[in-house]
Amino acid sequence: MLYIFCPHCGSRSQNEFAYGGDATVKRPDLNNEISDQEWNNFVYLRKSPRGKHLELWHHISGCRQWIKVERDTSTHEIFKTYKADELIE
Amino acid sequence: MSQDFRLDKIGMVNRNKKISFTFNGKKYFGYEGDTIASALIANGVHLVGRSFKYHRPRGFFGVGVDEPYAILQLERNNERDPNIRATEQEIFEGLEVKSVNCWPSVNFDIGAINNFLKMFFPAGFYYKTFMWPPSFWYKIYEPFIRMAAGFGEASTKHDKERYEHKYEYCDLLITGSGPSGLASAYAAAKNGARVILAEDKPRYGGSLLTSDVNIGNQTGTEWSEKIITELKSMSNVIVKNRSQVFGYYDHNMLVMSERISDHLPKTQKYLPKQRLWYIRAKEVLISSGSIERPLVFGNNDTPGVMLSSAAKEYMKVYGVLVGKKPLIFTNNDSGYETAIEFKKNGVNPLILDTRKEPSSDIISEAKNLGIEIKFSHVVVAAKGYKKVKSADIAKISDNKKELSNIENIECDCICVSGFWTPSIHLASQSGNKSEFNEKIDAFIPKKSKQNENTIGSANGKFTLEETINEAFDKGYEVSNKITENNNKVSIPTVVEKKSSEHDKFWCVPLPKGKSYKRFLDFQNDVAVTDIELALREGFRSIEHVKRYTTLGMATDQGKTSNLNGLQLVSDIENKVVPQVGHTTFRPPYTPVTIGAIVGREVGKHSKPTRKSPMHEWHKKNNAVFVDAGVWLRPRYYKQGNETLFEASKREAKNVRKNVGVCDVTTLGKIDVKGPDAAEFLNRVYTNAWLKLPVGKARYGVMLREDGIVMDDGTTTRISENHYHMTTTTAQAANVLSHLEYYLQLVWPELNVNVVSTTEQWAGAAIAGPNSRALLMKLFPNTDVSNEGLPFMGYKEADLFSIPAKIYRISFSGELAYEVNVESDYGNFMWEKIIEVGKEFQIQPYGTEALSTLRIEMGHVAGSELDGRTIPHDASLEGLVSKKKDFIGKRSLSRSAFTKPDREKIVGVVPLDKTTSIPEGSYIVKDPKAKLPNPKLGHVSASCWSVEYDNPFSLAIIKDGKNMIGQKLFAMSPLQNKTIPVEIVSSHYVDPEGKRVRA
Incomplete structure (x- = not known):
């Protein structure tokens, strides 16, 4: 079981969190005309990298904040966690 | 009954407490502190089971977790418990155990015919034999193989025992209380670290219980008792016996199973049978010790052949002799310790040492005691069927290939020692890649992967001095990283006998013209010939060889067989062991009771049960409940002998004709607040929300980004910046997460807050043509006329001086209202509605009638909004705005949806x-x-x-x-x-x- 550092609550076990997928996906702006292809990419297509991955976790049994977690998908090493609005270089 | 093999003056069992138990229906006795194994051996019983494949007689091979043979079935408290290791299970008054894998009895076993049909059971037999004709498979072969497979029978009854889970956090977890575990725990605890020390056996001390050493001015046993007593008294230390750390998982999470009541006749009141600990440790010291390796020779599976360390432990811990004419077969000095112990207890052993001219303190001591030693000698084969009666022994040439002077000597047990294998399982599970150490012919952990260090003999340190020094150092070093107390304790001096090097010899060649079975894996009947066959057939990877031959599989996971198997593969392949590598160690290290893994999450406890505040009223009024998500809801209220069909029809009819009331507390409720709330709802729902006036409700549909309907419900504008959203019962949690996602990640600029209020409000839906008349009586001071409270209107009112909220919304299609009060007043509200409603022929209705009403109205619910439908499919396209954008809108113009x-x-x-x-x-x-x-x-x-x-x-x-x-x-x-x-x-x-x- 992973041990995830929530920037709001501190380190908590994985069973307090829900996984939320790729954190780098950006929703197209409202009222913008975009092609089927672009929309399709946003809704369905995700990379599944082996190695570093920036992903969303929802601290569902804790502070209910969505956080961003930089995790290695093959070793589970967690490098850093961020608040939802934190700037990531 | 006398115990012929019990020694009087030695051992740690409690002689003042006799305990009787039955084995295969026969009564025996032992003492408190005995295991089944030690008590049976004391009674001269060595035949306890039959082997997996050939049904060969099985005795005891080890003394702990490594035991491959003595797997028994236990009956306790009318429960059946299979897969019990006789070497671990302590006896208690009234214990009943029996042998497995034999029929009709362990002494006369029909299955033993397999032993004479060996040619049908070569390695991988299940891929080769029993294939033809194909029609035989289902009717003959499969039932036969199924009957033959497995050890013991699982109970088919519900397990009434209680198992618990516990979460614990510590600075340092130490697995094993041998010399390295004790020393490191002491050093770390004195340095202020929060320590958990886990020991799988009932007694602490590990090898110190049986070795003849001194630490400081005390014997090893005295020292370990002193350290344990002090550790137990420290508030920063948790010491647990009968506790096996069996798994090392991600981020330094280890799982330990604590056997609390397994050694007692009955689980004590308020205590579980077992407790599973999830331990998150900042650092881990693996001090799990090492397991003695067998030597491979003919018929080396005969009862009476056992590890020499086990024979020694049976004597020193349990006061039990495994035989009176022992033969010690060793390639190192460990066998001598066992021989000396025999001698001290008045039994004359014979030592066969594979080495030519070894010399060390302990060999000299054995010689001085007058123990007979034959150097450059081996056991060729054990003789005897149900118990060792004699052994063929021989002189072996210096190149270890030729046997000469074969002679038969009488003996009743053969104690073997092929040196030691470090238990690297936990380190390996943590991701630590091991390395082969030529000096000890075994794998030891390499570079730490997680925050783990392996110490003592688990790390290949086989002298006590090395072990103690390393453990004190590591205990201090690791704890100081955390506590920074710099409090170092002094390391005691150690007195032990120096030993000499072991012989790199592990398998006795077959004499000319003989074809003895030489077993590698004792639990799965894997012999040398099976491995040779697998390699001849082209299996190369050790992982494939394992699966093809079943070497190292089964409940003992090859604790005694792995290394000898690797040696054989590398010998045949002309490789060295590190090139062959070892198979992956996976948790659990030892079998874990399924009940312990499940814990309290069984039956009703597997998920929470949520009940509305009116639950007791429903119960009193013959409600039949149904699971709705995690809620219990009345399905119908039974009158007389009514069936579900009759009752739901009556309830639904009454709504259409008079008035009914339904508990709708379970509906999800979310408060949406903030200056941008309207704009947010406008983006979440498919229809327009910007112009909804205060005091009005609106039905809305929300989509996922892929255009599929996610949920529907009404949302009411309570005040300027405050909306009350309702969701379906099932989707309440998902909708809240969905809203939080958009507010926190997509549109953080919106000034809106959402919070679940599902449990704050109790709800009653009052529906039917008489509902307004009823409402007028319930709220005499409020105008609930069609003008005062029109369809989709909202009002706050007093319900007999309780503040209530009235929403004029309808799921049944009738004139209907939903009344909400704070949860604590829910029952009061409900009783008032029923009481006042009597004159209007009110009846409560359940979910079945609710469904009937909505279906014939064509209102959609979960069965239509099933994760595959877009608004159009559910005839909700009228609610899809063409003017504004919202979540999922772009998907609706995809070709499949149009x-x-x-x-x-x-x-x-x-x-x-x-x-x-x-x-x-x-x-x-x-x-x-x-x-x-x-x-x-x-x-x-x-x-x-x-x-x-x-x-x-x-x-x-x-x-x-x-x-x-x-x-x-x-x-x-x-x-x-x-x-x-x-x-x-x-x-x-x-x-x-x-x-x-x-």
Whole structure:
């Protein structure tokens, strides 16, 4: 079981969190005309990298904040966690 | 009954407490502190089971977790417990155990015929034999193999025992209380670290219990007792015996199973049988010790052949002799310790040492005691069937290839020592890649992967001095990283006998003309010939060899067999062991009771049960409950001998005719607050929200980004910046997460806050033509007329001086209101409604009537919004705004969603007006068409229309809007029914919606 550092609550076990997928996906702006292809990419297509991955976790049994977690998908090493609005270089 | 093999003056069992138990129906006794193994050996019993494949007699091989043979079935407290290791299970008064894998008895076992049919059971036999003719497989081969497979029988009854889970956090977890575990725990605890020390056996001390050493000015045993006593008294230390750390998982999470009541006749009151600990440790010291390796020779599985360390432990810990004419067969000095112990207890052993001219303190001591030693000698084969009677021994040449002077000598046990294998399982599970150490012919952990270090003999340190020094250092070093107390304790001096090097010898060659079975894996009957066969057949990877031959599989996971197997593979392949590598160690290290893994999460406890504040009233009034998500909801209120069908019809009819009341507390409720709340709702829902006035409710549909309907419900504007959102019972949690996602990540600029208020409000839906009259009596001071409180209106009012909220919304299609009060007043509200409603013929109605009412109205619910439908399919396209953007809108213009013959919801009525249509039926044009019959759609929900008194269903079918009026067929292949039907509008009752606005 992973041990995830929530920037709001501190380190908590994985069973307090829900996984939320790729954190780098950006929703197209409202009222913008975009092609089927672009929309399709946003809704369905995700990379599944082996190695570093920036992903969303929802601290569902804790502070209910969505956080961003930089995790290695093959070793589970967690490098850093961020608040939802934190700037990531 | 006398115990012929019990020693009087030695051992740690409690001689003052005799305990009787039965084995295979026969009564024996032992002492408190005995295991089944030690008590049986004391009684001279060595035959305890039959082997897996050949049904060869099985005795005891080890003394702890490594035991491959003595797997028994236990009966305790009317429960059956299979897969019990006799070497670990302590006896208690009334214990009943029996042998497994033998029939009719362990002494006379029919299955032993397999031993003479060996040619049918070569390695991988299940891939080769029993294949032809194919028709034999199901009727003959498979049932036979199934009957033969496995150890013991699992109970089919519900396990009444209680198992618990515990979460614990510590600075340092130490696995094993041998010399390294004790020393490191002491050093770390004195340095202020929060320590957990886990020991799988009942007694602490590990090898110190049986070795002849001194630490400081004390014997090893005295020292370990002193350290344990002090550790137990420290508040920063948890010391646990009978506790096996069996798994090392991610981020330094380890799992330990604590056997609390297994050694007692009955689980004590308020205590569980076992407790599973999830331990998150900042650092881990693995001090799990090492397991003695067997030597491989002919018939080395005969009862009476056992590890020399086990023989020593049976003497020193349990005061039990494993034999009176022992033969010690060793390639290192460990066998000498056992021999000396025998000698001290008045038994004359014979030592066969594979080495030519070794010399060390302990060998000299053995010589001085007058123990007979034969150097350059080996056991060629054990003789005897159910117990060792003698052994063929021989001189072995210096190159270890030639045998000479074969002679037979009498003996009743053969104690073998092929040196030691470090238990690297936990380190390996943590991701630590091991390395082969030539000096000890075994793998030891390499570079730490997680925050783990391995110490003592688990790390290949086989002298006590090395072990103690390393453990004190590591205990201090690791704890100081955390506590920074710099409090170092002094390391005691150690006195032990120096030993000499072991012989790199592990397998005795076969003498000419003999074909003894030489076993590598004792639990799975894997012999040297099986490995040779597998390699001849082309298996190369050790992982493949393992799976093909079953070497190192089964419940002991090859604790005694792995290394000898690797040695053999590398010998045949002309490689060295590190090139062959070892198979992956996976948790659990030892078998874990399934009940312990499940813990308290069984039956009703597997998920929370949520009840509305009116639950007790429902119960008192004969409600029959149904699981709705995690909620318990009344399905119907039973009157007399009513069936579900009759009761739901009565309740639904009463709503259409008079008035009914339904508990709707379970509906999800979310408070949406903030200056941008309207804008947020406008983006979340498909319809327009910016102009909803205060005091008005609106029905809304929300989509996922892929255009599929996520949920529906009404949201009411309570005040300028405050909205009260309702969701379906099932989707409440998902909708909240969904809203939080958009507010926190996508549109953080919106100033809105959402919070779940589901449990703050108790809700009652009052529906039916009499509902307004009832409301006027409930709220005499509030104007609830059609003008005062119009359809989709909202008002706050006093319910007998309790603050209440009235929403004029309807799911049943009748004139209806939902009244909410704070949860604590829920029951009060409900009783008042029932009491005042009497004169209006009020009846409570459950979810079944609720479904009937909504289905015949054509209102969609979960069975239509099933994760595959877009608004159009559910006839909700009128709620989809063309003017504004919202979540999922762009998806709706994708080609599949705009096809002209897109599915749509319709009503379905059987032509005979009597046959109910099973939910899930297919709608087809031609019931006799060739299979697969092209389906138009499926029936999503069915009811008995109380309005028209005939069956009515909803279905989602292709090109639904143009199908109305058509005669089609509903087919249920599951129920083998084909029903001619007519397609009608989904709004079967009151299509203009006059009643809700009345």
